[in-house]
Amino acid sequence: MNIITPTADGSNTLYNETIGEHYHSKHGALQESKHVFIEAGLRHAGQSFPGEAITILEVGFGTGLNFLMTSAYAEAQQMTVSYTGIEAYPLTKEELLSTLYAQYVPAEIWNTFISNYEQALAAKAVLNANQQLTIAHTTLQEFNSPTLFKLVYFDAFSVQHQPEMWSDEIIGHVCSFLQPGGIFVTYAITGKLKRALKSFGMQIEKLPGAPGKREMLRATKIA
Template sequence: MNTLTQTADGSNTLYNETIGEHYHSKHGAVQESKHVFIDAGLKYAEEKFPGKALSILEIGFGTGLNFLFTAVYAAEKNMDIDYTGIEAYPLSQEELNSTGYDQYVPASVWESLSSQYEVALKAPARLHPLLQLFIPHIQLENFKDTKSYDLIYFDAFSVQHQPEMWSDEIIAHVCSFLKPGGIFVTYAITGKLKRALKSQGLQIQKLPGAPGKREMLRAVKNED
């Protein structure tokens, strides 16, 4: 069961009653998504891999907000994006449409997600000539893929509410999908997470956090 809630920047999020936590920061859903995943993640990847088609893996597709802003930025920059968003408990079509996120993106971007959402839950869907979306309905530990990714958005619920998603084993599993030189970005930063990432050959970068958080984390996988 998910309940619609307004955050401090005026944008909505959903409260997951099973987990006991909101999908996005109560300090601002839109602000957090743009700050952590677009500014610190996608834009950095664009600079690091100029002119390259990017493969993105999101851990916790949730409301689709990070995907929407990715799609908007990619369209503006004419970027080719192959986006996979793992989600063990996908929203219903009605819940997705209730978020109000259509007001933050061009109508064409919202319509492409809304109309293809249920298709993408079953198989890769082509939303645009340069944009593919797949939302595997699966537990993260059971996810397998033959391809590797340039960029990982790690947007699981917090360690306080979903500690199993932040275990050393899960972090190792996630990092196994990252290409050499690939980027891992998340809203959180803890000593345990930093150690887990370092053990998988990633270099840690501490960055200013989104509103409500002092710091966040970005990490880059060693090339060798």
């Protein structure tokens, strides 16, 4: 069961009773999404691949907040985005509505997301001329794709509550979907994660973290 919970910046998240953790930071769901995934991830990818369509893989689609922030940013920057989220336990449309995330994006983006959510769980949904969304209803372990991505949002539950998602094997599996020069961003940073990423040909950067975290991690796949 998922319970709606307010966070410190006024935005909501959901508490997953099965896992024992919130989907987003209790210090601010909206702030974390923008700081980690948009500013450190998508903006950087746009600079690294100027004028190119950005292919994104999100590990842990969850509430769709990172997608919504991505969609709004891409629309404002006239950026083409093809977005694939992995989610083993998709939320219902009612749970998505309960987050009240509609207030943080233009109405057209929210309405398009909600009306195409179930389609995206079944196959690629074309949202508009510049955006596509696919939600792979599977585990990360079972996920496969012929596409190599320019950007990975690694937004799994924390290593304390879901350690299997942070194993060297899983990190290597995720890195295998990045093209040379591709970017990996996550809210977490540990010595074990840094060592794993380096062993899979990634160059590591430590960046200031979102509220409540001192640092975060960004890594680039060495060409």
